[in-house]
Amino acid sequence: MSKDESWLFEISSKRKFLSLNFKEIWRYRDLLFLFVKRDVVTVYKQTVLGPLWFFIQPLFTSVVFTLIFNRIASIDTGFIPSFLFNLAGITIWNYFKICLTGTASTFRANASMFGKVYFPRFIVPLSKVISNLVKFGIQMIILTGFYVYYVLDGAQIGLGWYTFLFPLYLALMAIYGLGIGMIISTFTTKYRDLSILLTFSMQLVMYLSAVPYPMSEVTTKVPSYAWVVEYNPIAHMVEGFRYALFGGDTLSFDWSVLGVITLAGILIFLLGLMLFNRTEKTFIDTV
């Protein structure tokens, strides 16, 4: 019999603690792009307004936020026009939210497909993050439009060195969304409680993540409860994202904070990946 033991791969119950097979993902890159294309193309098929729906949700939410938080509750956004302030917060929050919820439902939403064919499961959350980038891009277009309008209108905002932080914060949001999403996806395959929790908690987390207010409002108005927001990395990312867009002193920025949340993000991502790797092998038996 053949003594040649050069097996291409092995299927067993043993698993590596952490594995991200880049070679395999690269081999399936076409599938990744087809998933992205499917997600983008099919969302608004057979709707009249089509991609316009990408605009409508953040616009209306910003209008309502401006009315309630800035006009009625008189939250101060400094020299930044409050509508623009809210629009920026909602745009980046939306990206985080759809990345997280998209990733969290990976196993359950694709159970029928995962039950029949093997491909690197990580492709699915990855495709979500990328296709959501397209939605984010479209929302950035209107944000840019209003940005230009307010600058021409005389608002004291502009680009600066800090603009280079923009892609960094976007990437951080993707990493957090993926990481937390993968952790949740793991637990929802067997015990569904977490997915029920997720739907209503996202709304609450948004309010704790400095979306409708700058962090300085919390530290000055309710200093004793400020830790709720200050220890929330998402709040720092929303704040940082705004800083990257507007600069100025209403928003806080600190390199050490950025360092800490980056490190925490990588750790969360690795933890998520580890759990995801464990789950993908046998989840089909319990889902």
Place this chain on the structure above:
Amino acid sequence: MSIILKAENISKQYRLGLVGTGSILHDFNRFWYRIRGKEDPYLKIGAVNDRTAKATEDYVWALQDINFEVQQGEVLGIIGKNGAGKSTLLKLLSQVTSPTTGVIKSKGRIASLLEVGTGFHPELTGRENIYLNGAILGMTKAEIASKIDEIIEFSGCELYIDTPTKRYSSGMTVRLAFAVAAHLEPDILVIDEVLAVGDAEFQKRAIGKMQEISSGQGRTVLFVSHNMASVQKLCNRILLIEHGKVILDTLDVDEGIQRYLQTGRDQLKAKLNERTDRKGNGFIKLMRVGIEDASGNEVDTVITGSKVVIKFECQKKEGELKKVAIAFSVTRSNGTLLSTFVSDVTHDLFNLSESNSEVSFSCVIDRLPFSEGTYDCNVTIKQDNQVTDWVIKAFGFTVIDGDYFGTGRINPKSHSGVLIDHHWSKN
């Protein structure tokens, strides 16, 4: 020839019942054992995969200690009764889930077809779905692009290729999906019974394509099916699984199929002699019915067109009995009468001598005319026009499609029934 795939001691354990608080407890217990570096405590228990017995434990072994090797270019047929563990084995081979113990080693890329049309999105057009489905099955975009015309042509959906698949009939969707699958070119192809789809004409093309894939191009194929006709045609090796274990691994395909037809026969052997719901004076009583194939093996599943012998073992009262006749009817499981086999019509009356208290009759059917399905049979025994025994559903048998007409072809499933010998000619 070289080994391309090797399964070593693979087992798969499943938990029975619902996921609830009890399973949390087990999960914690398992975790506790693992952090202390001990073996999973639940691996030691677990029942054998036998659906007929009531579950006594929380765990069951769907597969247990499976070992086999597959040579390059082999077409391995994996057969077994429902619930024997075939599909679990395919799931393990296609990496959908991992084995509880053991390891599968492979030297080639495995593509699995446990279903056609995986990942089809109803909003996408036929063409877009070909790309998506192809990519899910492991093809690259360039590979699909080079075959797209062939795929479209094979599917026979040219007209609708740029229409969303939600407007397709289910048949069209399946044809399109199969067309993609048929153009896969992996080192190892794992196929579940996806052939049983589409209309007769498409089925023929599908089987033709399968044959081409497996024979012409030296591809290694693992094929799971209940359809012995296609197993016989396609495979050159048989792996027979029963209760989660390999009970036969043979290169003799006919022998493998033979064993498959025999499995489970014992429990089906009706306790005819214990039945009391019968009529007649009891002079001659039917005790047991056995069905034998051409080579005299007792079976409970027979193939259309093959020779079948039905043996009736009876107990008779002392003394000489004259003018004995035996008859049985064949009905579908829904009760439709298909045919009767009456001994005093085709043979003559039997005269039984006084010496034996046991007597047996045989009815030989040279070419079984029934098509795939299960059939029930009522038996009547008469003596001098008096009913001595009459048993409803005294026995039954299962038929699987075979080559009745000797042409290598099988009647379309949707038009099945009783096959009648006939000839066609052109005048």
